[in-house]
Amino acid sequence: MKVRxxxxxxxRSGDKGDxxxxxxxxxxxxxxxxxxxxxxxxxxxxxxxGVIKGDVERFELPNLHAxxxxxxxxxxxxxxxxxxxxAQGKVFSTALLRLVLDVPDDVARAATLPGVGPR
Amino acid sequence: xxxxxxNDRVVRVAAGQGFWGDWLEAPRRQVEGGPxxxxxxxxxxxxxxxxxxxxxxxxxxxxxxRDFIGAIESxxxxxxxxxxxxxxxxxxxxxxxxxxxxxxxARKHNLAxxxxxxVVTGDDLLPRLDELLAQGHTLANMETGExxxxxxxxxxxxxxxxxxxxxxxxxxxxxxxxxTGRSTDTALTMAPLRFEFNWRSDDWNRLASGIIAGxxxxxxxxxxxxxxxFDWRGIPDLxxxxxxxxxxxxxxxxxxxxxxxxxxxxxxxxxxxQLVYEMGDPxxxxxxxxxxxxxxxxxxxxxxxxxxxxxxxxRAPTDKLKVSIAYKSxxxxxxxxxxxxxxxxxxxxxxxxxxxxxxxRLGLKFDEILTEFVGVSxxxxxxxxxxxxxxxxxxxxxxxxxxNDKTTVERFTREIAPLVLNGPPSVTGFAGGRPKVEEIxxxxxxxxxxxxxxxxxxxxx
Numbered sequence: 001m002k003v004r005x006x007x008x009x010x011x012r013s014g015d016k017g018d019x020x021x022x023x024x025x026x027x028x029x030x031x032x033x034x035x036x037x038x039x040x041x042x043x044x045x046x047x048x049x050g051v052i053k054g055d056v057e058r059f060e061l062p063n064l065h066a067x068x069x070x071x072x073x074x075x076x077x078x079x080x081x082x083x084x085x086x087a088q089g090k091v092f093s094t095a096l097l098r099l100v101l102d103v104p105d106d107v108a109r110a111a112t113l114p115g116v117g118p119r
Numbered sequence: 120x121x122x123x124x125x126n127d128r129v130v131r132v133a134a135g136q137g138f139w140g141d142w143l144e145a146p147r148r149q150v151e152g153g154p155x156x157x158x159x160x161x162x163x164x165x166x167x168x169x170x171x172x173x174x175x176x177x178x179x180x181x182x183x184x185r186d187f188i189g190a191i192e193s194x195x196x197x198x199x200x201x202x203x204x205x206x207x208x209x210x211x212x213x214x215x216x217x218x219x220x221x222x223x224x225a226r227k228h229n230l231a232x233x234x235x236x237x238v239v240t241g242d243d244l245l246p247r248l249d250e251l252l253a254q255g256h257t258l259a260n261m262e263t264g265e266x267x268x269x270x271x272x273x274x275x276x277x278x279x280x281x282x283x284x285x286x287x288x289x290x291x292x293x294x295x296x297x298x299t300g301r302s303t304d305t306a307l308t309m310a311p312l313r314f315e316f317n318w319r320s321d322d323w324n325r326l327a328s329g330i331i332a333g334x335x336x337x338x339x340x341x342x343x344x345x346x347x348x349f350d351w352r353g354i355p356d357l358x359x360x361x362x363x364x365x366x367x368x369x370x371x372x373x374x375x376x377x378x379x380x381x382x383x384x385x386x387x388x389x390x391x392x393q394l395v396y397e398m399g400d401p402x403x404x405x406x407x408x409x410x411x412x413x414x415x416x417x418x419x420x421x422x423x424x425x426x427x428x429x430x431x432x433x434r435a436p437t438d439k440l441k442v443s444i445a446y447k448s449x450x451x452x453x454x455x456x457x458x459x460x461x462x463x464x465x466x467x468x469x470x471x472x473x474x475x476x477x478x479x480r481l482g483l484k485f486d487e488i489l490t491e492f493v494g495v496s497x498x499x500x501x502x503x504x505x506x507x508x509x510x511x512x513x514x515x516x517x518x519x520x521x522x523n524d525k526t527t528v529e530r531f532t533r534e535i536a537p538l539v540l541n542g543p544p545s546v547t548g549f550a551g552g553r554p555k556v557e558e559i560x561x562x563x564x565x566x567x568x569x570x571x572x573x574x575x576x577x578x579x580x
Contacts, residue, residue, distance in 0.1 A: 023395020
């Protein structure tokens with residue numbers, strides 16, 4: 001089943017130099033496991049391919065039902081060097097929430113995930 | 120001030136400013152809206168120090184966050200009558216001048232006798248830079264590894280991030296307004312908790328708790344409903360948003376709340392969004408005082424607009440301090456034009472091609488030229504899809520350039536306006552005039568041995 005990240009998580013982002021820091025938080029505590037299992041470093045790297053220049057790091061915070069991603073080379077040099085509207089990576093949060101996860105039907109049903117469809 | 124005797128007492132630290140430029144109303148609302156013991160004001164971002172350094176070069180009495188003086192004036196009665204103490208890194212590159220301005224305001228209101236200003240200095244490494252380099256401190260860029268010598272002649276400011284100790288010293292000496300330079304944002308909150316509860320300097324778990332309390336409230340309303348994505352439509356009365364307050368306990372646990380009869384919302388989701396903000400590696404949130412482990416944080420909703428935070432663990436810090444160095448790095452300018460329906464994106468794209476061809480013909484060499492189509496791809500780029508069907512109501516063309524040479528960037532700024540008459544049609548939005556050329560002050564993060572930084576504290580009665 002296709003699951004839109006925006007339907008199962010919220011997020012906030014900011015900058016550290018040329019790196020965007022994106023925290024993703026499960027909307028329901030039981031959905032954290034879905035994030036941990038399917039929102040992998042590689043999946044996020046693929047999502048942002050062509051948008052960021054560097055690597056992706058992922059950190060797990062099961063205590064907060066959250067994952068934290070560092071997207072390197074994301075901000076056109078970062079800080080004052082950047083010419084981007086979003087020089088400080090403030091809306092990489094919702095850019096990540098555009099991602100659509102592929103979750104096996106039985107897993108999605110067991111976790112009562114909302115499927116793709118009109119909100 | 121509450122007494123030191125009881126173990127279950129609460130120390131309230133209120134955040135009144137999340138950055139220089141934050142809501143002018145917030146400090147006064149924090150001290151007048153209900154009980155608080157400390158008002159914490161964070162003014163410094165990464166490049167703020169260099170702006171202040173430039174101001175100080177023009178006038179030796181400047182170089183601090185001027186907004187702070189207005190903030191102090193707005194909270195003076197609370198300071199004088201109710202014993203609220205203020206801690207701010209508003210001193211920038213000139214804490215003594217900031218302190219003098221605070222004392223001047225107190226005199227003006229006949230409250231000079233009630234204000235004792237504590238001044239924390241020693242973070243400013245600019246006068247010592249060559250000495251440090253000569254001693255073998257390379258101050259290499261933490262991101263690129265390059266030694267500072269590559270940009271030494273362009274350095275504008277250099278400040279070590281300092282921790283809670285000098286602030287605690289100033290508090291113990293009776294200061295009720297404490298002005299620092301480049302203190303860490305989090306130390307401004309942790310220091311009063313450490314001081315009030317007499318936490319040992321190696322009580323890692325409690326110090327880490329204080330740091331995380333600081334991290335939660337250092338961006339002001341960003342933890343109390345501001346910029347909160349979770350249920351954003353449902354967050355009440357943002358016009359009247361309440362800034363956060365930490366109610367600290369001796370064991371390190373604390374409750375984040377806000378004053379009654381204010382807007383916004385404090386909830387587990389609102390606090391979690393702020394916790395992940397610019398967090399980096401959650402296992403190692405490094406500060407001068409302690410390394411905090413964000414994977415040990417526990418959150419619990421304990422009432423309306425009340426979240427309890429507990430269980431936090433920390434460990435000993437490193438023997439280094441981070442240094443924030445600012446240096447000149449060329450020039451930039453950004454020009455914009457707005458294109459209207461129909462085929463707004465096509466028109467903006469043609470304008471961009473025309474502009475670039477003209478820049479090419481002029482032989483201008485930029486380090487970077489970036490085109491964004493605001494309304495289509497400026498925020499999410501290709502992730503937003505192709506966008507820009509013929510019905511798109513409008514698109515803003517936004518072109519930015521960067522170069523070492525100022526005249527190159529200046530020449531670019533002359534090429535935007537002509538497009539209004541000699542480029543694609545349905546164009547407007549040039550009322551602002553020629554784009555401004557901006558000198559770029561870039562950020563150079565480095566590390567230095569702790570042993571070379573000595574802070575000083577002076578309390579002016």
